[in-house]
Amino acid sequence: MKKIIYIYCVVAIMSLSFSQAQENTQDFNFNWEFKLSQDSVATKELMLSGGDWEAVRLPHDWVIKGSFDSANYDTAPATGYIYGGGIGWYKKKFDLDLSDAEEAFILFDGVYNNSEVWINGQYLGFHPYGYSPFFYDLSEHLHADGKANEIVVKVDHTRYADSRWYTGAGIYRNVSLIVKNKLDVPIWGTFVTTPKVTAASAEVAAQIQVANHFGKTHKGTLTTQILSPAGEIVATASVDFVLKAGEEQTINQSFEVASPELWDIYQPNLYRAVTTLESKKLSSSTTTTFGIRQFKFDPNTGFTLNGTNHKIKGVCLHHDAGLVGAAVPKGVWRRRLQILKDGGCNAIRIAHNPGSNEFLDLCDEMGFLVQDEFFDEWDNPKDKRWNQNERSVDYVTRGYGEHFQEWAEKDLKAVMLSHRNHPSIIQWSIGNEIEWTYPRNADATGFFNNMDWSGNYFWSESPYSPEKIKEQLEVLPKGKYDMGETAQKLSDWTKEMDTTRPVVANCILPSASHLSGVGDALDIIGYSYRRVLYDYGHKNYPNKVIMGTENLPQYHEWKAIMDRPFISGTFLWTGIDYMGEIRKPWPTKGTLSGMLDFAGFTKPSYHMMKTLWNSEPHIYLATKELNKSINRIDEQSGQLVAKNPKAWETALWVWHDVNNHWNYVPGEIVSVELYSNCESIELFLNGESRGKRTLDEFEDHIYKWGVPFEAGELKAVGQLNGQTVEQVLRTASQPVAIQLTIDETTLQADGYDVAHVVAQLVDEDGHPVKSEEAKITFDIDGDLRMLGVDNGSGTSTQDFYANEVVTNQGKALFIVQSLKTKGDATIKASGKDLTSAQVKLEVE
Structure with a gap:
């Protein structure tokens, strides 16, 4: 009997980028101070007593402002020739008066990494993983005498090459301060799904937790309203509850939405579930944005969304974005994602670690399908300098594998609780190319350990038959940990949290993974650079859904998928060039397989895929x-x-x-x-x-x-x-002038909005000059924040955080960000023997 995976819509996310928006959620990104230390044994008291603190706002990546240096070759493959080590200290003072009925939490969407947090000198905890969200209860430690509170965060990135690939360092994602009633819906306490969807109606199911942190019993009413994309109330349900002191209860509500406006890749319609809790004089509300949609994966017919068969036209993306590093403003991602969308891309694999909620918000709003990936290593470590060859076990490259046994379940579940309300997510990936860290799995194929990147690995099947591989797996030593058992454990944790999406992994050795227990743990087996095995996999495992989850941005990859209805699609490596994983000598600073370059400019492979995907x-x-x-x-x-x-x-x-x-x-x-x-x-x-x-x-x-x-x-x-x-x-003659274009002429005075200014050299007839280069200097007149410059080249080692840059193919990028002040601003670009140009911005 063939296996069909049916998935009925899950939720999306809200305006505040943290799964459930609270009316009392405060932006906590501004007015921080920062200090970087190379002293790994300095105490918190010593660090706080010193001066030289820098005023910063979050998100913040302290690495990206550094310079490229060939002296950093020892870690270059992971870091991109920028040294990112050290211990970062952050502090912030704030006022907060809580009533007896309230409690306060600080929520971090991501800190890279090994963070420790204190409030008013009281230790709150340690969080090692740089890609999972976490929060702390501040309530018992806040000053009640009107004295300002101080929060301190330590970020230990002395293991500066501890992930694949460029990580950045610091509090690089959003932070929120959440004040809640002691009788309320907890953080991440709402989960909305749509178990049944037709054109005529959709069933919406809300699973809502309610917690009573008072010292006595409370009763009240929980009411949820479903709002259409236009903001109209289309369904309502109420239920009374009684909670004893310290008790938590899950309340299930069901709604019927007539003629639903479905979320899909072309019309990403978003609904809102507004949940209000009332008890005596207490009242609070939580808003969850979600999408109504259904999908399925079939081992013979591929992927279907809302009854329509689609090929997944996906790309893999790392979390860095050129000149801004890992602290990426939403507008920077929006520009990049829109360019990919214009090229026909409809899906993103967030490789190799969970993305930010803000990134997922954009995928919800723009209509991208998402594979959310939990881990890049499990029980055994990877050397972050090089793929496969574990050349060292030194301090700086030891990453999450050091914490996996203790933290994997907590981090996986935290990610899912925070992300599960995004309709864009269609797959949970439990891991990426894990096989080579378990020698038994690698050895069982008969050729992997002798892999030639240009030869047999890509274009040959395993020399061993499935029977031979199975035999090898039975006799080869397992080692301390068994990959199949770990995969099953991760899959079980995932399904414990959510059964509306399939579990997948990106398998670089699918011929072994099908038989090692990994395949049994997965709903979908992702093939990494093994499109030559599509027919092999479908023949030998006809009831298993398979697809490409890491593939080459080349015509032959897409042709192989179009020729096979049973392959759902692919995620190409990569959508955009990224820092690290360097395979060429200095001055190459990253991997250049992207369809867009570091500045987000299109490359030839982008245009090839655009002709195939549109x-x-x-x-x-x-x-x-x-x-x-x-x-x-x-x-x-x-x-x-x-x-x-x-x-x-x-x-x-x-x-x-x-x-x-x-x-x-x-x-x-x-x-x-x-x-x-x-x-x-x-x-x-x-x-x-x-x-x-x-x-x-x-x-x-x-x-x-x-x-x-x-x-x-x-x-x-x-x-x-x-x-x-x-x-x-x-044909262009010598450059005589600079031509400027800007993607936004009006910015909001919120401290977040960005504008991309592109400078192009032109000749006397206005034709773009793409075969000559010149240095361009950008100047700002007005209240704007400079984020930096880039020319997109993978071999440019010019500083990102600067206002001047030598062009590449006659072009360069300058990004500015609004401050919290209104007014007009002008950006001017000039260069030697070039007529300057300027663009105007209004910040309102």
Whole structure:
């Protein structure tokens, strides 16, 4: 009997980014002070007694303001050549008067990492994991005499290469102060699902915890109203309750919503459940934003959302975002996600650790499907400098594996409680590429420990049959921990919290994982770079759902999925370039497999995937000197062809080197590649046709022409389903000016809103110059916060936190953020021998 996984909508999240929004939740990000120390034994008292505290606001990543330095090579693969070690100290004074009926909590959405917290000198606790949310009860330790309270946070990142990959350091996610009645819904105490969904109606189920922290019995009424996306009340339910002192109770409410507006990738409609609790003179409310939707994974037909079959067109993302590091403003993520969305992406795998609630808010609002991943290592550690080869067990690389036995259940459940109300989440991933940390699993395949990154691992099945692998797993020593048992434990914890979503893992050795007990623990087995095993997996395990969960941003990956209805989709590695995992020498600072670069500018692979993931016509023009290209002129036909006509079938992470300009030596032959979904394209040089070609002529999905260079205009005109689209490159002369564009001209004076300013070199005719570089200096006139600069290049080692930058392909990015002051502001860009430019902003 085949296994079908049915999932009926889960909830989303609220405006305050913490799963349930409380009317008495306060933004606690402002007015902090910070000090960085390299003294690992200094006491809290010693640190607080000293001066030199820096005023900061949260979220805050102390690492990203550092400089790239080749001297940091020892940890470069993990950190990106920026040293991030040390112990960070944060402190904040605040006033808070609680009544006898109230209690107060501080909620951290993420602190990287090994944090300790004190309030008014009283120790609250230790939290090692940098990616899970946590909170403390402050109530008993607050001053009651009008004296200001002081909270102190210690962040120990002396293990500065302890995760894969760039982590940043500090209180890098949002913090909230929550004041609640002692009779109230606890933090993360609401869970909304929709067990039954049709076009005519949806059943909404709310599971609500109520806690009585008074010293006597209380009774009251709990009322929940369901509000439509337009804010209209569409359903209401009330229930009376009685709670003894110290008692907690779960109340279940059910609602019927007629003609529901479904959440999906095209129309991410969001409802709200407003829960009000009243008892005598006490009253409080909690708002949970959720989406109504249903989905299923089928081992034969793939993924279906709201009754429609979809391919998951996903990308993997790390939590850093270029010049802002790990402390990413919501607007920075919004810009990046919108670019990915415009390219056809509909899903995000948050790799390899849980994301922030603010990031998930955006996925809810923008219509992204999400795989939320808990851990990158389990019982045994990984060396964060290199994949697989555990070259050292030194102090700086020891990460979460040191805490896994004690903390895994607590962290997994905290993440789920905090995240479970996001409709975007469709999968819980219990781990990423864990197999190589358990030698038995690696050895059982017969080839993994001799893996050649360019050869057999990607393109060959295991030399052992399933029977042989099973036999090996039975005789090879398990070691202290068994991977299958750990996977089952993690899966059980996950299903204890939520059965509305499937459990998945990203398996780099699926041939062994199917048989080691890992497959039994999973609803879906994710294949990491093993698309060659899709048919193998479907044949040998026909009732198991399989899909790609880490794959290459290349045409052959997507073709393999489109040719197989039983594969739900993929998550490509990666959506955006990220810091760390360096495989090339200095000055490379990160992994360059992204479809967007460090600045969020699109790369050739983005345009290839856009032509595969969209039905709207699209053309991207790429050029290269013929002698430097992957192409050649065929002697018989005179046409441009690939030097290796089968190379596209085994292309790996990084796209081959091409340009997006028309500036070459007169008469030299230029390789012209067009990435397009058009049925046919005609290429023109200065108005003269260079011929018309059809897409079905090119097995690798890349149009090709060999064109003798002549200054002027290179234009491609394509046709798709009766639509015409054009793409033009023009020869540019020397840059004489800077052209500025800005994505926002009005910012809110909230201290969060951001604007992205893009500077492009242009010639005297206004044509973009992409083959010359220049230094650009940005200046701000007005009350704005500078976040920094970037040119997107993976080999640029210029400081991010600066106001000047040398361009890459004639372009650079400058990001500013509002303060809490209103008024007009002007951003000016200037450079030597360049006409300057400026843009204006209004902060209101």
